[in-house]
Amino acid sequence: MSTAQTYAYSRPSGLTGDLLGLSTSGGTTEAGPQAHPHFFSGLLTQAAPAAAGLLALADVAQARYHQPRPTAMRDPVVTCNGDRLRMESFSACCGVYARLDVLEGALDGEVVARGTTNVDVNGPLREALARVGGSDPLHLAVGADELAVTTLDGAVVEKKVPLPQRWLRGFAEVQVIASGFDLRAELGRNEAVRFLRGLPRQPNLVLWAAPAGRSLRTASRAVPGAVCLAGPHRLATLLPLLRFARALRVYGPPVATGSAPVASAWELELPGMRYVLTLSPEVYRGFSGEGAVLDALATDEAADDADLVGALLAFEPRVEPDLLAERSGLPIDRVRAALTQLGTSGRVGYDTAEAAHFHRELPYDPDQVAAMNPRLRAARALVDEGAVRFTEPGLAVVTSDGRPRQVRFDGDRVSCTCPWWADHRGSRGPCKHALAATLARRAGQETRSSSATEAGV
Structure with a gap:
């Protein structure tokens, strides 16, 4: 299912002389919308790597890695956090998240406001960015200022682009998943270049990269300390940036011997900035089907606390x-x-380099993200229908489509007898039956059902 996102820009973004003017469309600042x-x-101050990084973001936004075919351009999301600019994009297939962090060392100017918006990246701008080289700095305007208004074409620009709900859910899912990553390896420039340029390009290949001296060695099976590399061709946008690279850092969750594939993050350190692919x-x-956000969405207390904490954020x-x-x-x-x-609603992202969240407000009506999760909707419907019955503490029977499924709680672990659970074992989030039982348990139905069972009701 898709919704239409209309970008309305007062003028196209452009590169004229030494001015890079990025036009903005909609967004939220400290002062409001x-x-x-x-x-x-x-x-x-670091024009060439920044231009290459912005091009890499645009390439990811147009890519459909599992079924390559042309797709509409989705303009990057840009957040000004005061001491840095974060530029984010998601692939059309929802499997790759890219972010370019332009840090304080690469910026020298005035922060007019903090907040989040979309910026226009068009064909002529991409052609101009590809020609940026040398060491001369560029003047950068994110949003209109007097210089941009007098220098750039003033024609109004509108773009209408379909935004699949699964693409929006991916933004919410990826930061929850990335918050479970740790640094697994760091390669110097020369080792990073050799490793990345030596990777195979087969599209459906799943490799595991484990530290080996100063570099990484790849294998077909997981071992402790390894990082999953599913589809090495999806790292292609790192290659044009290698001429600027200072280091490559790799992040992932803990894995055991023979583990199933998991997500990973690959970060290039550039002069004054970082480019990361997840x-x-x-x-x-x-990422939209991973289900990492579902447990967080299925609790009223966290939702109430989120309203309070969210009001205290200021685009830090x-x-x-x-x-x-x-x-x-x-x-x-x-x-x-x-x-x-x-x-889960896209109001914070996660920076693996700093092991910390950062505040941003997606310009895509993020309040709809929770409603976009079909498993959560189905679980709530099961609870409303009275389909959840606890036969004893920690054991529920959830009847769906006439079939009873047993959901068992064991401390923080939950399991189910449904085919979804048998296939994924929780690696893609809880099934609808486990979610329904969790919702019912938090509502106190476990105690009531168990008491009724003990009384012979």
Whole structure:
């Protein structure tokens, strides 16, 4: 299912002389919603790697890695966090998330406002960015200023682009998944170049990369400490950036020998900036179906806490849970749960390099994200229908389509007898039966059902 997103720009983005003017469309600032927010005006001191990084983001936004075919351009999301600009895009197939962080060392100018918006990336701009080279800085305007208005073409631009709901859900899912990553390997420039250029290009290949001296060695099976590399061709947008690279860092979750494929993040350190690609566990598998957000969406307490914590965010580059706990009066564990809840609607992202959340507001009506999860909708319907019955503490029978499924709770673990659980074992989030039982348990139905069973009712 898709919705139409209309980008309305007061003028096209362009590169004229030494001015890179990025036009904005809709968004949110500290002062509230803005039609054409103006975030930054000043020098981009590392012009060539920034131009290459922006091109790489645009390439990801147009890519459909599992079934290559032309697709409509989706303009990058840009957040000004004060000391940095974060530019994000998602592949059309939902399996690759890309972000370029232009850090304080590459910016020299005035931060006009903090917030999030879309920026126009058009064909002529891409051609101009591809010609940027040398060491001369560029003047950068994110949003209109006097220089941009007088220099660039003033024609109004509108783009109408289909935004699949699964693409929007991917933005919410990827930050929840990435928050479980740890740094697994760091390669210097020469080792990074050799490793990345030596990777095979088969589209459906799943490799595992494990530290080996100063580099990585690849294998077909998981071993402890390895990072999954599903579809090495999906790292192709790193290759044009290698001439600027200083290091390659690789992140992933803990794995055991023989583990199933998992997501991973691949980060190039560039002069004054970072470019990171987060890959889904398999090429055909988009982040939108991973189900990592479902547990967070299935709790009323976290939702209430998220309203409080969300009101305290101010587009910080690094969200500090301890400070939020002090300001909100909530315990630290509830603050962390609230941040996960905020992530499910796209209001925070996660930076693996700093192991911290950052505040942004997706310009895609993120309040709809929770309603876009079909498993959660189905689970709530099962609860409303009275399809959940606890036969004893920790054991529920959930009847769906006339078939009873047993859901068992064992501490923090939950299992189900349905085919979905048999296939995925929780690796793609809980099934609808487990979600329904969790919702019913949190509503106190476990105690009531178990008491009725003991009384012979």
